[in-house]
Each structure stands twice: as structure tokens, then as C-alpha cells.
Amino acid sequence: MHIFITSFSTRINTCTLKALRVFFIVAIILSGCKKDKKPVVTTDPPADIYMTFEQANNQGKIHEYVICKLQGDTLNGVLSSLQDTTKLLAPSFIVADGSTLKVNGIVQKSGVTINDFKKPVTYTLTRADGTNKNYTVNITRYSGLxxxxxxxxxxxxxxxxxxTGTLKVDVNDSPxxxxVTSIDLQIKGRGNSTWDMPKKPYRLKFNKKTGMLGFPAAKNWVLLANYADKTLMRNAIAFEMGKQFGADFTPSGRFVEVVMNGEYIGNYYMTQQVEVDPNRINITDIKTTDNTGDAVTGGYLLELDQRLGEVNYxxxxxxxxxxxxxxxxxxxDQFNYIKQYIQDTEDAIFAANFADPVNGYAKYINVDSFIDWYLVKxxxxxxxxxxxxxxxxYKDRxxxxxxxxxxDFDLAAGNTNYSDCQYPTGWWIMNSTWFQRLFQDPAFKAKVKAKWNELKGQKLPGILTFIDQTAKQLDLSQGYNFQRWDILHIYVWPNPVVTGxxxxxxxxxxxWLSQRINWMDQQISTW
Known part of the structure; x- marks a missing residue:
């Protein structure tokens, strides 16, 4: 809960000031049940409005005492309830003597006049001297997500x-x-090591294709828990990087709050499922009858996976x-075709003439696609x-x-304590089986360097800006998440640090990412 105490215009008389002192004392007492233990005393310039939302004036709508915090010309308040509300609320306010408040020309009465705070409301304050000033009142429910x-x-x-189950979606204060806000679905767990953690990730399968939070309609969606990633954003950072770099078919996602069977279970990252689909991995949908000629050449989605998670491998x-x-x-026929194509690709990568631009590895792989994926990873x-x-x-027809x-990036960016991935220096993916060989080709290495130099001007610094923006977006949500999962002060596998x-x-x-980018830049500049 935000507590706001500031000096008011000198036009407020002595009696009003005494009343304000009593008001602030009561406000501080009432706020004792909120998360802020002490009032926050601001040093803003003198202001001439103070606004709260009181239970007494909003029976059945709110169950807390909300004090708005003034930031510039905006008054921000937070309702901590997860329950849906129309936000038709009556605020209480104090203004300097002789001043009036209006909304769309209608005079406002403290604790009486109701406005719809689903969207920001602009209040016009007219002072005793006839001057006007607009204040925007923004009420956020829970985290705003x-x-x-x-x-x-x-x-x-x-x-x-x-x-089986249902999903009800409340867009809340998001844009x-x-x-469709009520969706019939099926749900199950997902993940490998993440499924064994207390905060579980989930796979959602809708009965009908449905658009989600501005993304194209589909049946399959994922809720990533990010339990071991205490920033909650490593996957989002990598996906943003992938989109900026032009990596093929990078998924999109949104941060959401999740309540399951009446229990708040935390902040989740809703993403698109990895699957062949016109709006996801847009390659040919191969059919069982596609067994010869051009038809058998695609499309295929494959995963290098030591766990052998698929039936066919x-x-x-x-x-x-x-x-x-x-x-x-x-x-x-399809299995034999793609198995042979992958083996032909590997044979070309390790052949004596592997660097030949016509008959070497470039005959089999999309080099730019490999480089974009490589740089993010x-x-x-x-x-x-x-x-x-x-x-x-993937291989299209x-x-x-x-x-x-x-x-899968929750254990990336320095969030692993069992390998050299903990450290921002040193090559990693470059030492994998195929890439180690590809980097022996001067032409491949030159293309990686050219792509890096293209990105480092604006794209790479933009990733650090994205982190700052995302942290701001998650400011309220992370607080609720770590009240539910109190782990900021304890070790969670495989965290290399506990920051508190x-x-x-x-x-x-x-x-870590800043150091990593600088180290890579120094290395690549010497090629």
C-alpha cells in the first residue's frame, strides 16, 4: 500500500491543516495492515489535491483503504483484490479552500460522486484564483496484469x-x-526439472482455437512458471532477443497472474506452444499420404533431446x-527421408570439402537461420x-x-551453478558438435561477425533497456509472486547466487548479460 504525505498549498487555512493532521494519523493507522510498514514522506513540490478510496463509501466493492500516491500530475492507487470489480468507485478527496473538482464538467463531491476507474479518469481542479490544473487518477487492480x-x-x-476445466480471462488494466473470456479446456503439467518444483508449469489445450491477449487463435498454450528464475523474465528476454535478431519462429508471450481453483499460484509467462501452425512454425503441414517426390521433403519439426521425449527418434x-x-x-517413408537428410547434413558438415559453398554444408542448412539461433543461445x-x-x-518442403x-531459458543467463555457464566469459554453444565444425569455416565465422556488428549498434543495448522496462512492468506482480513463493532469501536449484x-x-x-555481451564483442572483434 502506498502512503502519500505532502505539503499543501498555503491557501489551506489553519483549521484545514489541523484536520489534515488528524486525517494522516488515521490513514497511517488504517494502512497498518498493508505491506508498507511506514508512511512514505515525499519531497514533491507543494500539491493541492489528496485522494483516497474508503470502504465506507464503496460498500461491497473494495475491502481496503486505498491512498493514492501523487507522481507528477497522476494519482496512482492499487486495489490488492484479485476479485473482478466494475471499478465504479467514489473517491474521497481534499483540496485547497475555494477549489473545486470536475470530471467532464460535472462537479465532484468527495465520497459521493461515482466514476468508472476501469480506465484513467481526468479530474480538473479549479483553484480559487480561477486557474485550472488536470490530474489523472489511475487505479490498478492487483498488479495490473x-x-x-x-x-x-x-x-x-x-x-x-x-x-478438464475452464479458463476465465480478465484483461484487467492491460492493453x-x-x-473470448470464458474458455473450455484441458490442462496438464509440463516441463522436465521444472515440473518437480513447487510452482508448476502447465500446458493448456483449448477445445476450440481461441485468440489470447492479442495473439492469433490456437488451441495449445503454455504457462511457464519460472520458479528457479527469480527475475521471472529470462524466457521473455531471450524471446525479445530472438525477435530483434530475426531468429526463425520465435514464440511470443505475456505475463499473467494465475488463480487456480480459487488459489493464487503466482506470476506466469503465457507463451505459444512449439508446434507447426501458420501463426507459429509456418511450414507445410505434411500428411500421411506425403511419401514420395517433393511431398515427402517437408515439413518436419525436430528436436535434439537427450531425454528422448518423442516416440520417433x-x-x-x-x-x-x-x-x-x-x-x-x-x-x-517420412521417417527414413528425414533421418537420411539429417545424416547427409552432418556428413556434409564433417566432410573434407565442408566449406564448399555449393556441395558443402551450405547445400543442406539455412546458414542465416543457424547464425540467428546461435547468437541468442x-x-x-x-x-x-x-x-x-x-x-x-525445422525443414520445410x-x-x-x-x-x-x-x-527454454529459465536456467540461462548465469542461472546455473553446475557448469561454466555460470560465468559471463567463455564460449559454450560454439563448442557443440555441429557448431564447433562450422566455426572452422572462415566464411561462416565472417558471417557471424557481420551479423554481430549489425546487431551491436541498437539491438543489443535495446535488450538491456527491455530488462529495465520489464522489471518496471512486474514491479507489483513480483511482490505478490514472492509473497506466495517466499524464495528470494533461499537457494533454489540451480541458482549460483542468492541476492535476497x-x-x-x-x-x-x-x-551478467552486459558483461557477456562485452566479452563476446571483444572476442569477435579480433576475428
Whole structure:
């Protein structure tokens, strides 16, 4: 709860000041049940308005005493309730003697006049001397992020079996479009190590394709928990980087609050599922009848995954486990085709003439796609991206092998204590099986350098700005999340540091990435 105490215009008389002193004392007492322990005394210039929202004047709508904090010409208040409300509220206010407040020309009465605070409301204050000043009143419910209310027929306890349920979407104070707000669905757990953590990630499967928070309609969506990532944003940072770099089929996401069966379970990152779809991985949807000629050449979605998470998989001669994600019902001809294509690709990479621009590896791979994927993963220094898991490839019909989409970054950017990925210096992805060989080609290395030099002017500094903006966006949400999951002061596997606060977690990650980018820039400049 924000407490705002400031000096008022000298036009306020002595009696009013005495009344204000009593008012502030009462306000401080009433605010004792809120998260702020002490009143915050501002040093802003003298102001001539003070606004609160009181339970007595808003029966059945609010259950707390809300004091608005003045920032410039904006009065900001926060309702801590997760329950939906029309926000038709009557504020109480104090203004200097002789001043009046109006909204759209209507005189306001303190504690009586009702306004709709779903959107910011502009109050015009007319002083005794006839001068006017506009104040914008902005009331945020909870964190201001969209709120997902999930109701399930039974507890979600499995990554394998779906549970039926419904999702109600409240866009809250966010700017996102949501036409359908009540959605029938199935839900199950997801993830590998993340599923074993207290805060669980989930897979949502809608009964009908539905657009979500401004994203195109689809059935499959993911709720990433980011439990071990105490910034809550490493995946968002990587996806933003991927979009800025032009990495193929980078997913999009939104931060949301999630309430499951009446219980608040934290801040989540809702993302698009990795799947072949015109609005996601836009490649040819191969059918079971596509077994010969051009038809059998695509499209395929594959994952290098040591866990062997798919039914159909094979090993290359260099020991890389390639899982066939799509198509689901793979025919023998399709399996044999893509297995041979991947092996031909690997053979070309390790051939004596591998650097030949016509008959070498460039005959089989989309070099630019590989470089864009590589740079994001190398900057983030994702531990699993060195031949372990979540390494996606795609091959469209009559196309070359490309890399993407990017995925799985909660343990990246210095958030791993069991490998050299903890440190912002040193190459990582460059030392993986295929990339180690590709970097032996001077032409490939030159293309990586050219792309880096293209990015470092604006794109890379923009990532650090994105971190700052996202931390600001999550300011309220992270507070609620870490009230629910009180882990900022304790070790969570595999954190290399325990910083003790959200802002320190963000600073650690931002500093780590800044050092990483500087180190890579110094190395690449010598090529």
C-alpha cells in the first residue's frame, strides 16, 4: 500500500491543516495492515489535491483503504483484490479552500460522486484564483496484469494426463485484446526439472482455437512458471532477443497472474506452444499420404533431446539424438527421408570439402537461420543448448534445414551453478558438435561477425533497456509472486547466487548479460 504525505498549498487555512493532521494519523493507522510498514514522506513540490478510496463509501466493492500516491500530475492507487470489480468507485478527496473538482464538467463531491476507474479518469481542479490544473487518477487492480482464473475438475498432478476445466480471462488494466473470456479446456503439467518444483508449469489445450491477449487463435498454450528464475523474465528476454535478431519462429508471450481453483499460484509467462501452425512454425503441414517426390521433403519439426521425449527418434553417426516432433503419425517413408537428410547434413558438415559453398554444408542448412539461433543461445549461454535438449530444427518442403524456434531459458543467463555457464566469459554453444565444425569455416565465422556488428549498434543495448522496462512492468506482480513463493532469501536449484531481493536478482542478470555481451564483442572483434 502506498502512503502519500505532502505539503499543501498555503491557501489551506489553519483549521484545514489541523484536520489534515488528524486525517494522516488515521490513514497511517488504517494502512497498518498493508505491506508498507511506514508512511512514505515525499519531497514533491507543494500539491493541492489528496485522494483516497474508503470502504465506507464503496460498500461491497473494495475491502481496503486505498491512498493514492501523487507522481507528477497522476494519482496512482492499487486495489490488492484479485476479485473482478466494475471499478465504479467514489473517491474521497481534499483540496485547497475555494477549489473545486470536475470530471467532464460535472462537479465532484468527495465520497459521493461515482466514476468508472476501469480506465484513467481526468479530474480538473479549479483553484480559487480561477486557474485550472488536470490530474489523472489511475487505479490498478492487483498488479495490473491480465488475470487467469483456472477451474479444474480435479487436481492437476500429471504431465501425461489431461484434466478438464475452464479458463476465465480478465484483461484487467492491460492493453491486450481478448474477445473470448470464458474458455473450455484441458490442462496438464509440463516441463522436465521444472515440473518437480513447487510452482508448476502447465500446458493448456483449448477445445476450440481461441485468440489470447492479442495473439492469433490456437488451441495449445503454455504457462511457464519460472520458479528457479527469480527475475521471472529470462524466457521473455531471450524471446525479445530472438525477435530483434530475426531468429526463425520465435514464440511470443505475456505475463499473467494465475488463480487456480480459487488459489493464487503466482506470476506466469503465457507463451505459444512449439508446434507447426501458420501463426507459429509456418511450414507445410505434411500428411500421411506425403511419401514420395517433393511431398515427402517437408515439413518436419525436430528436436535434439537427450531425454528422448518423442516416440520417433534416431541417432546421428556423431551421437546426436534427433527426436521427430512433427508429423505425429510419421510414416516409414517420412521417417527414413528425414533421418537420411539429417545424416547427409552432418556428413556434409564433417566432410573434407565442408566449406564448399555449393556441395558443402551450405547445400543442406539455412546458414542465416543457424547464425540467428546461435547468437541468442550463445549470449544467453544456455546450458542445455550444447547438444542436450530444447534444440529445435525445422525443414520445410523443398527447403533446407533451419534452426528454431528458440526455447527454454529459465536456467540461462548465469542461472546455473553446475557448469561454466555460470560465468559471463567463455564460449559454450560454439563448442557443440555441429557448431564447433562450422566455426572452422572462415566464411561462416565472417558471417557471424557481420551479423554481430549489425546487431551491436541498437539491438543489443535495446535488450538491456527491455530488462529495465520489464522489471518496471512486474514491479507489483513480483511482490505478490514472492509473497506466495517466499524464495528470494533461499537457494533454489540451480541458482549460483542468492541476492535476497527481486531488484538484486534483476541487477545480477542485467550485469551478467552486459558483461557477456562485452566479452563476446571483444572476442569477435579480433576475428
Amino acid at each position: 491480465p488475470i487467469f482464473y483456472l477451474t479444474t475438475a480435479s487436481p492437476v498432478v500429471s504431465k501425461d494426463n489431461y484434466v 491486450y485484446q481478448q474477445d 534416431f541417432y546421428t553417426t556423431h551421437g546426436l539424438p534427433i527426436n521427430l516432433n512433427t508429423p505425429d503419425n510419421t510414416t516409414t 550463445e549470449i544467453m549461454k544456455d546450458n542445455d543448448a550444447k547438444d542436450y535438449s530444447s534444440i529445435y530444427y 523443398n527447403g533446407k534445414l533451419g534452426m528454431g524456434p528458440l526455447w 531481493s527481486y531488484l538484486n536478482e534483476v541487477k545480477y542478470t542485467r550485469d
